[in-house]
Amino acid sequence: MKSLRIAAACVLGLGIATGALAQAYPSKPVHVLITFTPGSSTDIVGRIVMQKVSEYWGQPVIPENRPGAGGSIGSAAVARSTPDGYTLLINSSAHAVNPSIYAKLPYDTEKDFIDIAPLSVQPNVLVVSATSPYKTVMDLVNAAKAKPGAINFGHAGIGSGTHLNTERFLAAANIKVTQIPFKGTPEVITNIMSGAVDCYWAPISAALSQVKAGKVRALAVSTAKRNSKLPDVPTTGEAGVQGADSPLWFGVWAPAGTPADVVTKISTDVRKALADKGVQEKLANLGNDSLDMSPSEFSKFVRDEMATYHRVITGAGIKPQ
Numbered sequence: 001m002k003s004l005r006i007a008a009a010c011v012l013g014l015g016i017a018t019g020a021l022a023q024a025y026p027s028k029p030v031h032v033l034i035t036f037t038p039g040s041s042t043d044i045v046g047r048i049v050m051q052k053v054s055e056y057w058g059q060p061v062i063p064e065n066r067p068g069a070g071g072s073i074g075s076a077a078v079a080r081s082t083p084d085g086y087t088l089l090i091n092s093s094a095h096a097v098n099p100s101i102y103a104k105l106p107y108d109t110e111k112d113f114i115d116i117a118p119l120s121v122q123p124n125v126l127v128v129s130a131t132s133p134y135k136t137v138m139d140l141v142n143a144a145k146a147k148p149g150a151i152n153f154g155h156a157g158i159g160s161g162t163h164l165n166t167e168r169f170l171a172a173a174n175i176k177v178t179q180i181p182f183k184g185t186p187e188v189i190t191n192i193m194s195g196a197v198d199c200y201w202a203p204i205s206a207a208l209s210q211v212k213a214g215k216v217r218a219l220a221v222s223t224a225k226r227n228s229k230l231p232d233v234p235t236t237g238e239a240g241v242q243g244a245d246s247p248l249w250f251g252v253w254a255p256a257g258t259p260a261d262v263v264t265k266i267s268t269d270v271r272k273a274l275a276d277k278g279v280q281e282k283l284a285n286l287g288n289d290s291l292d293m294s295p296s297e298f299s300k301f302v303r304d305e306m307a308t309y310h311r312v313i314t315g316a317g318i319k320p321q
Contacts, residue, residue, distance in 0.1 A: 025085055030057070030059060030085070031086060031087050032061055032062065032063050032089070034047075034064065035066060035071030035072075035075060036065070036067050036092065041286070042071075042090060044286065045090075047063055049279060052276055052278075053273050056269045056272065069102070070094050071095065072098050072105055075105075078255055084258065085254060085265075090250065090252055090253075092251075093305060093309075095109065095251065096306045096308075097159060097164060099306060099310070100314070102320055109306070112256050113254065113256060115298045116251070117274075118251045118291035118292075118301065120250055121223065121288065121289050121291055122223075122227075122247065122249075122288045122289070123247055123248070124165045124203055124222040124248060125203075127192055127216040128192065131195065132195075134198075134199075144177055149177065150178075151198050152177060152178040152180050152199070153177050153179050154181075154187075155181055155200070156182055156185050158318065159318070163179075164309060168244050169241065171315060172241050172242060172244035180197060185206045188200045203248060204221070204227060204230070208286075218233045220233060224245050227287055228289075249291065251298065274292060
């Protein structure tokens with residue numbers, strides 16, 4: 001009987017210890033892999049939010065940039081990591097785009113990750129040079145319809161957010177243009193300012209200073225509502241083209257198999273950080289609006305976005321790479 005009491009006490013003690021360990025998450029540094037380069041919108045937004053989360057946890061949150069292949073290199077590394085909450089992924093809407101852009105990914109987007117929380121959303125901005133004859137979106141649309149293919153649009157490469165925004169806009173406006181791919185946004189902005197490129201759906205974080213300085217003209221934003229940093233710039237819907245919304249958004253994921261209580265902890269603290277006034281101010285200064293969703297709501301959002309981008313990519317005749 002004494003042996004049974006000792007065994008029972010050991011089992012009880014083990015259960016208490018296990019519960020304490022689960023409640024103690026995180027008890028060591030958490031690594032966050034960011035899928036794009038330092039200074040990118042994904043990188044900046046991720047660092048702002050996770051720095052605040054680190055304060056709540058009392059543990060370092062260590063960001064590490066793993067760029068390349070549209071964000072799929074960093075995503076693959078997280079998918080292969082131990083599902084214990086100590087390796088997380090921060091990615092953009094590329095997470096929902098890549099299954100339709102790449103013929104073969106080194107992971108399954110739906111099965112290999114747990115959707116934890118969105119971080120923020122920001123618009124792209126349709127910009128033209130300051131001397132462009134196009135003063136409104138409909139000026140541009142009417143000119144493109146009058147001379148199909150005469151107007152050119154720059155973008156930051158096949159499958160980029162700026163490319164898919166262009167495709168959504170062209171389909172919604174029912175126009176044909178000439179597309180010019182570049183290596184990245186800085187190149188396109190330079191060519192917009194010189195007049196070598198007619199139009200570009202630029203990330204607001206990259207275009208805001210040039211718009212404010214009068215170096216480029218903003219015709220519309222790609223979100224369903226106006227942006228607080230460019231309150232006088234209409235949405236594409238307000239400007240006369242319906243169905244062209246194409247916001248850039250960011251989120252946090254964990255590898256599949258991460259314990260439910262750990263997922264809940266991460267989600268709760270990320271949402272708490274997004275409600276912090278200081279975090280909101282930093283995000284707003286970059287043209288971001290914070291998003292607030294539970295893991296299940298975010299999961300539905302991601303899958304809806306995957307379906308939408310699949311339709312856009314298929315409709316545009318873009319062949320998987």
